[in-house]
Amino acid sequence: MxxxxxxxxxxxxxxxxxxxxxxxxxxxxxxxxxxxxxTATASSSEGGGAVAGAAFDGSLTTRWxxxxxxxxxxxxxLGVQAALSRVxxxxxxxxxxxxxxxVSANGTSWTTIHTTTAGTGGTQAIAVTGAGxxxxxxxxxxxxxxxxxxxxxQVYGEATGADYVTHREFQANCSVTVNRPDDPIVLPGLPGxxxxxxxxxxxxxxxxxxxxxxxxxxxxxxxxxxRSAYWFPxxxxxxxxxxxxxxxxxxxxxxxxxxxxxxxxPQGLRFVVGSPGQSLAEFRDAPxxxxxxxxxxxxxxxxxxxxxxxxxxxxxRFQAPSCWDGVNLDSSDHKRHMAxxxxxxxxxxxxxxxxxxxxxxxxxxxxxxxQARLASGRGYSWHYDFFNAWEPAILQALxxxxxxxxxxxxxxxxxxxxxxxxxxxxxxxxxxxxx
Numbered sequence: 184m185x186x187x188x189x190x191x192x193x194x195x196x197x198x199x200x201x202x203x204x205x206x207x208x209x210x211x212x213x214x215x216x217x218x219x220x221x222t223a224t225a226s227s228s229e230g231g232g233a234v235a236g237a238a239f240d241g242s243l244t245t246r247w248x249x250x251x252x253x254x255x256x257x258x259x260x261l262g263v264q265a266a267l268s269r270v271x272x273x274x275x276x277x278x279x280x281x282x283x284x285x286v287s288a289n290g291t292s293w294t295t296i297h298t299t300t301a302g303t304g305g306t307q308a309i310a311v312t313g314a315g316x317x318x319x320x321x322x323x324x325x326x327x328x329x330x331x332x333x334x335x336x337q338v339y340g341e342a343t344g345a346d347y348v349t350h351r352e353f354q355a356n357c358s359v360t361v362n363r364p365d366d367p368i369v370l371p372g373l374p375g376x377x378x379x380x381x382x383x384x385x386x387x388x389x390x391x392x393x394x395x396x397x398x399x400x401x402x403x404x405x406x407x408x409x410r411s412a413y414w415f416p417x418x419x420x421x422x423x424x425x426x427x428x429x430x431x432x433x434x435x436x437x438x439x440x441x442x443x444x445x446x447x448x449p450q451g452l453r454f455v456v457g458s459p460g461q462s463l464a465e466f467r468d469a470p471x472x473x474x475x476x477x478x479x480x481x482x483x484x485x486x487x488x489x490x491x492x493x494x495x496x497x498x499x500r501f502q503a504p505s506c507w508d509g510v511n512l513d514s515s516d517h518k519r520h521m522a523x524x525x526x527x528x529x530x531x532x533x534x535x536x537x538x539x540x541x542x543x544x545x546x547x548x549x550x551x552x553x554q555a556r557l558a559s560g561r562g563y564s565w566h567y568d569f570f571n572a573w574e575p576a577i578l579q580a581l582x583x584x585x586x587x588x589x590x591x592x593x594x595x596x597x598x599x600x601x602x603x604x605x606x607x608x609x610x611x612x613x614x615x616x617x618x
Contacts, residue, residue, distance in 0.1 A: 214268045218318070218338035220440045220527065222260040225249065229330055232526075236440055238333045240527050246275050249322070249330035257336060258319040262589055264288060265316065267296065267340035271308045272320070275332035278304030281324035282331075286315035293319065302326060314343070350591035350598075351437035351445075353581045353607075355411070356430035357383040357404035362417050365390035368453050368517050368568050378459070379417040379424075379558040383431055385572060388412040394451040397572035405430060406594045406612045408577040415567040416459065416559040418497070418546045425546045437586050438471070438505030438539030440527035445536045445586045447578045448507075448571045455517040456503040456540070457566030459559035466563035470523035471502030471539070476562055478549070487555045487562035497546045497555075499565055505539035506530065517568075538586060542567050580607045580614055 218239050225235035225247060233248035239259055249255035270284055284297040296313035304326055318338050322331040359381055366377040367390055374390040382388045387400030392412060402410045413433060418425045437445050457466065467473060467485040476484040477498050478491035491497060504521040506529035511520040522533035529536050548555060557564055584607035585592035592598050596607025609615050 214339050215341060216337055216339055217261045217263075217265055217342060218259050218336065221262055222441045222443055223247075224258050226254075226256045227330075229332075233332070234528070236528065237526070238336045240440060241335070242526065243273070243334050245526060246332055246334045247336075248275070248277065248332040251325075251328065251330045253325060254321055254323050255331050256319055256321040257331070257333065258290075258317060259336065259338060260290070261316050261318065261338065261342075263316060263342045264314065265340045265342045266314045267311050267318070267338060269308060269310050269339045270297070270318070270320075271306065271335070271337040271339070272333060273306050273335040273337075274304045275334055276304070276327065277329035277332040278302060278326040279320075279322040279324070279331050280326040282320055282322045284309065284311060285319045285321065286311075286313040287317040287319070288315045290317045300324070351442040351586050351589050352434050353585035353590075353592035353596055354594050355384075355404055355406065355409055355413075355433040355435065356594050357402070357409070357413060357433065358430050359383055359427055360386045360388065360403050362424065362426075363389060366414075366568065367392040367412070368455060368513070368570060380414040380568075381417045381427065382412065382414045383427075383433075385410050385412040385570075388414065388570075392570065394570075394572060397570060398450075400572075403430075404594070406577070406608075408574040408612060410572040410574075412570040412572065413542070413567065415542065415544060416557040416564065418548070419556050419558065420548050420552065421554045425548045427544055428547055431545065432543040434541040434543065435538040435581070435586065436505075436541060437536070438502070439524050439529060439536045441536075442589060443587050445505075445538060445582060447575065447582050448537050448573070449512065450571055450573070450575060451512045452507070452537075453513050453517070453568070453570040454503070454521050455566060455568050456542075457501060457564075459564045459566055461563060461566075463561075463563040466501075466565065469501070471504065472541075473502070474500035476565075485563050487552055487557075489553050490551055491549045493549050495549050497548050497552070498543060499546075499562075500541055500543045501565060501567070503540040503567075503569070504533075505537055506533035507535040507537050508533045509535040538582060540569060576614060577608065577612070583607070 219241045223235035227250040229248035237245035238247035280302045281300040285293040287293045296311040370376045479495045504523045506522045508520045514520040581596045590598040
């Protein structure tokens, strides 16, 4: 039965309000939302965007919807063992009249923590007692002729395992090698044709660089197996070139909710992030997270700060797209073979999740910066380029151990907060014989 428009709007607003209250309410240490953004699977999906992960993305505009049959199940991996306190089910119109909630430590052996044959739909907050890493909802009788459909399934409790996932990243730490008016991606074979760029990583990068030349070159990165080329517009204070000092940070992160699905870049993949001709609004509103420029206590600036406290420096962070079309190593605009995730998932046109790069570059500039600029123009012309020349086995080990493993790793693949998980590489940055 369809609701009249005014009743439908009211229902949506009430549901949204209830959701916001639930999210905003202070939680005790033993009642923390554990399931949002975690890996989800289901027995079936109705199609379109109604996938399992949509029930754990924190949005009331997306949903999981099953096939029109019994039984059906929806399951989430919390990423850590946890003591559960409650499960909140936010049903769409198609609800479960009879269903079971179960928990498992390993995803194989299940313990029932709640069962009902009198489900009413709407929002159901169910107090539970149980412990495990995996939580499953199994619908055994539908309340409508349709399938089972949930806006959100929220699992609350207290993480008890030592492997609670808070990060999904590792670092490349690479120092400046040279400043050149070259761009081997946008203007290949044309030395001096670009504005000035600052290069880090591969020591041979120039306008003529190819994958073969990069693989034969050296590197300024702490990991000697990373011969990738990274570059960005040079920074000036008046006419003075300001060089980043020491190793700069390039984060390799998961840009999708299901970090276990991230795959490595193929050798030779290259792309440009941002544009020297973009407006302030285009820089600020880019699909990835834009930290922009910061110094001292001033953050999220989308143009260069006019003044920075003495002793501080100008940092800039900007995220790259992390979905690849799976075919092309480059494209005519050096961008369209890549895409940003939508709602935490890679679009069908770019189905392969790859590491999300985030350059974090520090320029040692303070005081009056009213005359500061980038070689490409105003601060919001910030952009950067990447040309992948990693040794594949080393990159794969780091992605598998750190990104897929939910760790916060250094350039060797070691998480100092979880030393029991070990490192992806040995002390010489080579593959560990035990892996």
